[in-house]
Amino acid sequence: MIMNRRLRIGRIILTGLAALTVPSVLSHAQELPRVTFHHESRLTTSEGHTGLEWSGDRDSLMYELQSAREPDFIDPTSQYHGTDEASFLSGLTDGRYFFRVRARPSENDTWGPWSESVELVCEHHSLTFAWTLFTSGGLLFLFIVFFVGLNARLLHRFERNDA
Amino acid sequence: MPEDSTVLSVSTGYLLLALFGVMWIALGIFWGRRAKSLDGFMVAGRNVGLALGTATAVATWITSNTTMLAPQFALQLGIWGILAYSTASFGLFLFAPLAKRIRQAMPHGYTSVEFIRLRYGQAAYAVFLVISLFYGLTWMVSMGMAGGILLEALAGIPYAFGMSAILLVCVVYTLFGGLYAVIGTDFIQSLIILVGIVIVAVAILTRAPLTEVYANLQANRPALLNVLFPAAIMAVFNNLLFGIGEIFHSNVWWSRAFAMREGVGMKAYLMAGLIWLPIPVVAGFLGLAAPTIGINITRPDTVGPLVAANILGSAGGVLVFIVVFCSLASSIDSLLAATSDVVTKEIIQPFFLPNAGDPQIRRVASLVIVTVGLITWGVCLPKVGTLATVLFFAGPLVGSTIWPIIAGLFWKRANGTGAVLAMILGSAIGLIAYFQIGWYTASLIGTAVSFLTVVVTTLVRPGAFDWRTLAVEKAVVQA
Numbered sequence: 137m138i139m140n141r142r143l144r145i146g147r148i149i150l151t152g153l154a155a156l157t158v159p160s161v162l163s164h165a166q167e168l169p170r171v172t173f174h175h176e177s178r179l180t181t182s183e184g185h186t187g188l189e190w191s192g193d194r195d196s197l198m199y200e201l202q203s204a205r206e207p208d209f210i211d212p213t214s215q216y217h218g219t220d221e222a223s224f225l226s227g228l229t230d231g232r233y234f235f236r237v238r239a240r241p242s243e244n245d246t247w248g249p250w251s252e253s254v255e256l257v258c259e260h261h262s263l264t265f266a267w268t269l270f271t272s273g274g275l276l277f278l279f280i281v282f283f284v285g286l287n288a289r290l291l292h293r294f295e296r297n298d299a
Numbered sequence: 300m301p302e303d304s305t306v307l308s309v310s311t312g313y314l315l316l317a318l319f320g321v322m323w324i325a326l327g328i329f330w331g332r333r334a335k336s337l338d339g340f341m342v343a344g345r346n347v348g349l350a351l352g353t354a355t356a357v358a359t360w361i362t363s364n365t366t367m368l369a370p371q372f373a374l375q376l377g378i379w380g381i382l383a384y385s386t387a388s389f390g391l392f393l394f395a396p397l398a399k400r401i402r403q404a405m406p407h408g409y410t411s412v413e414f415i416r417l418r419y420g421q422a423a424y425a426v427f428l429v430i431s432l433f434y435g436l437t438w439m440v441s442m443g444m445a446g447g448i449l450l451e452a453l454a455g456i457p458y459a460f461g462m463s464a465i466l467l468v469c470v471v472y473t474l475f476g477g478l479y480a481v482i483g484t485d486f487i488q489s490l491i492i493l494v495g496i497v498i499v500a501v502a503i504l505t506r507a508p509l510t511e512v513y514a515n516l517q518a519n520r521p522a523l524l525n526v527l528f529p530a531a532i533m534a535v536f537n538n539l540l541f542g543i544g545e546i547f548h549s550n551v552w553w554s555r556a557f558a559m560r561e562g563v564g565m566k567a568y569l570m571a572g573l574i575w576l577p578i579p580v581v582a583g584f585l586g587l588a589a590p591t592i593g594i595n596i597t598r599p600d601t602v603g604p605l606v607a608a609n610i611l612g613s614a615g616g617v618l619v620f621i622v623v624f625c626s627l628a629s630s631i632d633s634l635l636a637a638t639s640d641v642v643t644k645e646i647i648q649p650f651f652l653p654n655a656g657d658p659q660i661r662r663v664a665s666l667v668i669v670t671v672g673l674i675t676w677g678v679c680l681p682k683v684g685t686l687a688t689v690l691f692f693a694g695p696l697v698g699s700t701i702w703p704i705i706a707g708l709f710w711k712r713a714n715g716t717g718a719v720l721a722m723i724l725g726s727a728i729g730l731i732a733y734f735q736i737g738w739y740t741a742s743l744i745g746t747a748v749s750f751l752t753v754v755v756t757t758l759v760r761p762g763a764f765d766w767r768t769l770a771v772e773k774a775v776v777q778a
Contacts, residue, residue, distance in 0.1 A: 138322075177632075184528070185599075187598075202743070216595050221597075223597065227377060227516065227522040228522060229522050229525075256436060261529035261530045266530070266533050269532075269537075270535060273535065273537060273539065274745045276540065276747055276750060277389075277536060277543075282395065284709070287709035288396035288400065
């Protein structure tokens with residue numbers, strides 16, 4: 137009898153505690169900031185650089201941007217940590233890159249969930265094409281130098297003869 | 300891991316803006332007090348000497364693009380990017396003999412558009428005028444945007460306010476002093492810029508030694524050190540030709556050729572090229588050093604000022620502010636004056652005021668400066684694209700004018716039909732390349748098409764131009 141009474145009291149206390157703590161935990165979970173990228177989920181570049189932009193669901197957030205070469209972020213690299221909502225990356229070699237970002241309020245250390253990841257496919261132009269344009273540009277430049285130099289010299293010679 | 304960048308307080312930014320704004324306006328009015336006549340206002344009395352001539356060419360070519368776009372090139376294209384940007388000095392070197400030729404051939408000339416009209420006729424005039432005005436506006440917009448972006452990045456001054464303030468200052472002193480004011484302020488601005496660049500160069504090498512920069516790039520951004528970086532390889536001659544096209548066709552440079560005393564132009568442009576050459580190398584290194592210093596770059600076109608300001612602290616922020624403000628002002632004022640000359644002399648006078656005297660044309664030129672400033676402000680306001688995307692859109696257009704200009708100056712067989720076709724085909728095919736491949740191919744392809752068109756049309760239908768036509772005094776277009 138006494139046992140049953142104690143159990144009942146214990147249950148009431150536990151229920152009361154749960155009633156107090158669960159909403160608090162839930163509201164805390166709701167307070168964690170969420171971040172979204174302002175891009176399509178797949179980007180491409182043939183120049184080895186890209187700009188990433190994101191925003192949180194409220195003001196005054198700290199962000200962390202991570203990159204990885206695999207979609208499951210097994211070996212991620214932290215690219216940026218701070219309050220900016222963009223980052224410019226360059227010097228990338230051919231391959232696939234994945235990015236994700238998360239945020240925390242600036243007054244506490246609890247990070248929100250990672251954003252949906254963005255995939256960047258880097259495929260540089262063909263070198264043959266690049267060298268073809270380089271050579272064409274070089275020849276064009278030499279033609280200009282030759283044409284201007286030769287004619288300026290001829291004019292100078294005529295002037296001296298006239299004088 | 301990069302950290303955030305904060306440099307100057309908003310109040311410091313407003314203070315510097317007010318100080319330099321008042322200073323440039325006062326100096327502009329002081330230097331421009333002799334700009335009473337039309338020749339004084341438009342071509343500074345045709346009596347500019349070597350020191351002022353060299354300084355104005357250097358200051359004008361050190362644009363916001365040198366201080367902001369050269370680091371962006373380095374950040375995006377690496378070592379090749381720095382090389383590509385510094386090739387723009389060849390535009391000054393190659394314009395040196397052209398300046399001499401222009402001054403001799405057109406002793407009474409005012410604009411590059413006037414040359415095309417006299418040399419190739421009305422159709423070429425129309426096409427060249429469109430290209431020239433489009434380029435002038437694009438260049439000014441890129442610099443107005445740069446001013447707004449810089450003030451926002453360095454001091455948190457709202458973009459629209461900063462951009463408007465810089466444009467207003469330049470419009471006011473150009474309005475009062477014309478080319479006299481432009482060249483005078485350019486002299487002081489070039490000195491400030493050169494001193495500032497030297498200080499930044501020393502500071503950057505102290506804070507980010509070459510070995511550290513190399514190691515960081517090798518680990519995190521390896522393509523920037525790669526000799527076989529395709530986009531960067533393509534950019535080298537594209538940028539060189541873009542720079543040549545900019546200088547060869549733009550009235551900014553022609554007006555200075557007309558303004559310099561006989562015999563000065565060639566030396567002034569050669570010296571200006573030599574002085575300018577190392578500046579994008581120093582500025583470009585800021586872009587390469589950014590990852591080593593650990594600054595997060597949100598927009599690539601702000602990397603130079605942000606890195607310099609972070610290295611030098613708040614004093615550096617002030618220095619960067621002053622240097623970039625000088626480089627912006629020295630180019631915006633030149634463009635306002637040169638564009639106003641073209642619109643006044645080549646559109647308004649022949650079509651609307653054919654009988655107007657010099658004093659009336661002088662007043663019209665002032666009104667045009669205000670109007671051009673307002674149009675630039677309106678286009679800058681929405682902040683479209685990065686500096687590179689805005690500016691390089693004009694690349695194929697100016698590239699297509701190189702051969703019509705040089706053939707027109709030296710080859711009497713070059714003809715108007717060829718010039719028109721060269722500019723239209725070069726621009727069109729270059730723009731297709733811009734959209735289909737990338738901005739780093741557009742000028743090169745535009746110039747190549749234009750070159751082939753000029754050569755083929757000249758060989759197929761050779762003309763016989765009389766050079767004396769160019770020397771005619773007060774020649775106006777027939778409306």
